[in-house]
Amino acid sequence: MSQISWLIALIPALPLVGFLVNAFLVRNERANGIIASASVLAAFAVTVAAVANLAMLEEDARRISVTLWEWIAVGKLNISIGLLFDPLTAVMTLLVTGVGALIHIFSISYMHHDTRPARYFAYLNLFVFSMLMLVMADNLLLLFLGWEGVGLCSFLLIGHWFERKNVAPGIVPSEAATKAFVVNRIGDAGLLLAMLLLVSRFGTLSFYGIDGVSGYLSQIAEGSFTFVNMGIFGSVAVISAVAMLMLLGVVGKSAQFPLFVWLPDAMAGPTPVSALIHAATMVTAGVYLIVRNHGIFDLAPDATWWVVTLGSLTALIGASAAVTQFDIKRVLAYSTISQLGFMIVAVGIGAYTAAIFHLLTHGLFKALLFLGSGAIIHGLHDVQDMRRMGGLRKSMPTVYRVYIIGALALAGIFPFAGFWSKDEIIAYAWYFNQNHTTAIMLIFSSLLTAFYMGRQVALTFEGESRDTDLHAHEHLGSMKWPLYLLAFGAIVGGILNIPGIHWLHDWLHPVLHEEVELFTWQMGIFAGITTILAAGSGYLGYWLYSRVLPDQIKSGEEDPAHYYLGDIWKGLELGWGIDYAYNRLIVKPYRHLAEFLHTVVDRQAIDGILVEGSARVMGRLAGFGAQGQNGNVRTYALVFLIGVVIVIGYVVIGA
Amino acid sequence: MVPTFLYIGLSALLFTIGVLGVLLRRSALMVFMSIELMLNSANLALVTFANEWQSIDAQIMVFFVITIAAAEVAVGLALLVMIFRRRQSTNIDAMTTLKG
Known part of the structure; x- marks a missing residue:
């Protein structure tokens, strides 16, 4: 193998070694944290070296396949453990290892005095390994392995405090973990079916093919695809069917409507886990999947209609639900759902670069916000209810400063990172796609985004402390530098793809082959208007909750807005009642069915008639x-x- | 010369009496005697047919039957004595300990 191949193979190997060492050898909290952080930091360094090597190649040659060994060889189907390193994988890998390393370092202080540090850091490393397998796989099955691996780590880390029966705001960690796992299985079934369909039609799961065998994306690009009978859906083009099934997987993993219900509950895990898994990396796997398979979605307009619809609905639902939350992490969880909606809309309308751009900037500023809220929670000894906070500006000045930066970036205020990525999506929807309904939904969502961030900053940092029992202190320790670096990223992250420079666009061109959008002065005015609106909306939220309403915010009571909006507010607070609907439509009927099967079918029919009944008949x-x-x-x-x-009668008469 | 069918008729009569005795009498001793009666009716039939066919085979068979009947009487009476000692009765209907 050449030098760059070794580098590429080393990237996922380092976190794997970290996982094995932490899981089986080291039982010292400090050593666990240092080993875990060092392995991911080293992976980041190796990634930088690999990307530098990649950048030196010709643009068309920037796709390096490293086949480690043959995994499954059945007939013509040949699946290898193979790594793929191209510009798209490169940016994902940089994000995963870079943000991952910072969050590992943050965790050293955050998880100090935890009862199970070895377990925590081992799982965190396993997560990074799985996520790297997901983004570096050169075939869909290996990607699926990583996909399931990150799901498993998500389950394990949400349930890290499985012995606690109630964490704020009234979630049971073990139940939240199970919920995340089960909801994700629905999506995974879709992805699995998509793979089966691909195997049956194209005979390969490799993206671009190796050793002269062309991958399914190459075959699709050549236009060889047929129709498949999908039962009640009638005859469907294979591509549309695959795209819809993949979309199901994306909806599960990337927390889209209607399967996003697991993400708010996933906040039961430790906060760095929320930052790494449930904001920056794992939940964006769905976006990566669609961008990687954009050749399929480009040719399936009926599927992309669903992508856009679900994405824009999710953006709106997430943003409106975030407005009403009182739990500091739940605001960010719904915000993440909403931002993922933005990314999914972007891939749906074909703005793949914009989606990856938003994925990257969101990874930076949302990780910053989560880590900031983690620092607050740490400083307040596990208080997450914003009604009990207030006045933290004075007691936690460092966190205040970086949090403001994160909030401005998320709200899309010029010139922070979120402004460039979010407005690129909105502009693409409005101008290039002419999809004004979607664009208006996104603009409205971004106004809500600014509003809830203003509200959150006001509730958390402004005014006086509303709970005199709390004694906030700012002992950041190893949490300081990750916050600074992420804040720096949230300020300058937009430079990656500023109109006119569009580095990211050029970098991804070998994969996506997208033309550079020509930005006109109308779009500048458009972006200016949306930004001014967002700034106004953000200031409105800030002003309302720091100047007008703060006297009415009391621990354990409803938001003052509840007085005016009543049940609408309550419905928003419950995430548009999707959980309630599931409870009513699926859980309860299922329970009733199970009860019926238990008492009537099992107890009476099987036990009563078949088992005990046959015994009684034989007894009689x-x-x-x-x-x-x-x-x-x-x-x-x-x-x-x-x-x-x-007998004699028979013998005598019969014979 | 007495006609053969009279011998056979007597044999059948004796056998029927024996069967009815086994089925109807309650005393084990009487059942035992009825069995002997059936054996002897069979002997009579054998001898009659031997005479009819002028063959010696059936007569030899009769000796076997008599011998076995004697042995059977010895065993059967011993059993009967033991039953009487235990129960002070030979009522065969009372002996239902093998009821399923």
Whole structure:
């Protein structure tokens, strides 16, 4: 293998070694944290070296396949453990290892005095390894392995505090973990079916093919695809079917409507986990999947209609639900759902670069916000309710400063990172796609985004402390530098793809082959208007909750807005009641069905009739037969006689 | 010369009496005697047919039957004595301990 191949193979190997060492060898909290952080940091360094090597190649040659060994070889189907390193994988890998390393370092202080540090850091490393396998796989099955691996780590880390029966705001970690796992299985079934369909039609799961065998994306690009009978859906183009099934996987993993219900509950895990898995990396796997398979989605307009619709609905639902939350992490969780909606809309309308751009900037500023909220939670000893906060500006000045940066970036205020990526998506939807409904939904969502960030900053940092029992302190330790670096990223992240420079666009061109959009002065004015609106909306939220309403915010009571909006507010607070609907439509009927099967089918039919009934029938028959066995010798003699008469009679007459 | 069918008729009569005795009498001793009666009716039939066919085979069979009947009487009476000692009765209907 060449030098760059070694580098590429080393990237996922380092976190794997970290996982093995932490899981089986080291039992010292400090050593666990340092090993875990060092392995991911080293992976980041190796990634930088690999990307530098990649950048030196010709643009068309920037796709390096490293086949480690053959995994499955059945007939013509040949699946290898192979790594793919191209510009798209490169940016994903940089994000995963870079943000991942910072979050590992943050965790050293955050998880200090935890009861199970070895377990925590081992799982965190396993997560990074799985995520790297997901983005570096050169075939869909290996990607699926990583996809399931990150799901498993998500399950394990949400349930890290499985012995706690109630974490704020009233979630049971073990149940939240199970919920995330089960909801994700629905999506995974879709991805699995998509793979089966691809295997049956194209005979390969490799993206671009290796060793002369062309991958399915190459085959699709050549236009060789047929129709498939999908039962009640009628005859569907294979590509559309694959795209819809993949979309199901994306909806599960990337927390889209209607399967996003697991993400708010996933906040039961430690906050760095929320930052790494449930904001920056794992939940963006769906976006990566669609961008990687953009050749399929480009040719399936009926599927992309669903992508856009679900994405824009999710953006709106997430943003409106975030407005009403009082739990500091739940605001960010719904915000993440909303931002993922933006990315999914972007891939749906064909703005793949914009989607990856937003994925990257969102990874930076949302990780910053989560880590900031983690620092607050740490400083307040596990208080997450914003009604009990207030006045933290004075007691936590460092966190305040970086949090403001994150909030401005998320709200899309010029010139922070979120402004460039979010407005690129909106502009693409409005101008290039002419999809004004979607664009308006996105603009409205971004106004809500600014509003809830203003509200959150006001509730958390402004005014006076509303709970005199809390004694906030700012002991950041190893949490300081990750916050600074991410804040730096949230400020300058937009430079990656500023109109006119468009580095990211050029970098991804070998994969996506997108033309550079020509930005006109109308778009500048458009972006200016949306930014001014967002700034106004953000200031409105800030002003309302720091100047007008703060006296009415009391611990354990409803938001003042609840007085005006009533049940609408309540409905938003419950995430548009999707959980409630699932409870009513699926969980309860399922429970009733199970109860019916238990009492009627199992107890009465199977136990009563089949098992005990057959035993009773045999008992009756035996009792009937036993009557002949009465012990009376003369009865036996009579039976002999009758028998003899019958036999002799038969012999004499019959013969 | 007495006609053969009279011998056979007597044999059948004796056998029927024996069967009815086994089926109807309650005393084990009487059942035992009825069995002997059936054996002897069979002997009579054998001898009659031997005479009819002028063959010696059936007569030899009769000796076997008599011998076995004697052995059977010895065993059967011993059993009967033991039953009487235990129960102070030979009522065969009371002996139902093998009831299923």
